[in-house]
Amino acid sequence: MRCRWCNKNNPIYVKYHDEEWGTPTYDDSLLFELLVLEPFQAGLSWECVLNKREAFREAFDHFDPHKIALYTEDKILELLQNTGIIRNRRKVEATIHNAKIFLEIQEEWDSFSHYIHHFTNDTIIYEHDKTSSALSDTITKDLKARGMKFIGTTITYSYLQAIGIIDSHEPGCYLYKGDIL
Numbered sequence: 001m002r003c004r005w006c007n008k009n010n011p012i013y014v015k016y017h018d019e020e021w022g023t024p025t026y027d028d029s030l031l032f033e034l035l036v037l038e039p040f041q042a043g044l045s046w047e048c049v050l051n052k053r054e055a056f057r058e059a060f061d062h063f064d065p066h067k068i069a070l071y072t073e074d075k076i077l078e079l080l081q082n083t084g085i086i087r088n089r090r091k092v093e094a095t096i097h098n099a100k101i102f103l104e105i106q107e108e109w110d111s112f113s114h115y116i117h118h119f120t121n122d123t124i125i126y127e128h129d130k131t132s133s134a135l136s137d138t139i140t141k142d143l144k145a146r147g148m149k150f151i152g153t154t155i156t157y158s159y160l161q162a163i164g165i166i167d168s169h170e171p172g173c174y175l176y177k178g179d180i181l
Contacts, residue, residue: 001172002017003017003175017175018175021164022167023164024163024164024165025113025162025164026113028113029063036056036098038155038158038159039098039151040086041155052086055082055084055085056085059079060095065099065103065106068099071096076089080092094150097147097149098151105146116165117165119138120165125165125167126167126168126178128171131154131158132157133153135166136160139156139160
């Protein structure tokens with residue numbers, strides 16, 4: 001059994017659930033990729049975003065924050081014509097802006113991983129059936145104070161689940177660890 005939300009008929013979704021979601025992530029490249037993708041989910045489903053992940057990867061220079069931070073209006077217009085991705089100007093512009101903030105955080109903390117994991121002292125939180133928490137509120141407040149855009153407590157909470165700071169596998173899921181802690 002898997003978590004209820006995982007569409008077992010979608011191999012991409014199953015692989016994401018089984019191999020990635022809820023797994024502690026320390027690689028800044030993957031942390032940035034998921035930080036880019038999470039806001040694109042707003043108003044849509046994660047499955048929709050996940051199905052377009054490879055197109056996003058190609059369109060956004062393999063999620064290289066150094067390249068994205070330098071995108072111009074011409075690149076924005078190119079992205080808005082790309083039918084393989086979610087074409088939302090506000091989300092695209094936020095991605096470019098947030099790449100700059102991501103790089104600033106990397107410089108300040110030596111890595112984004114050090115920054116994001118310091119909020120829990122590298123401890124995994126096990127909880128499910130939530131869409132926000134005091135932790136996601138705190139991190140959102142800090143990211144907004146640093147200038148990040150298109151970020152809110154629900155997006156942050158989903159991001160924390162994706163990168164394994166919060167493990168939200170449900171009871172009945174073969175990856176659920178809540179009862180053994």
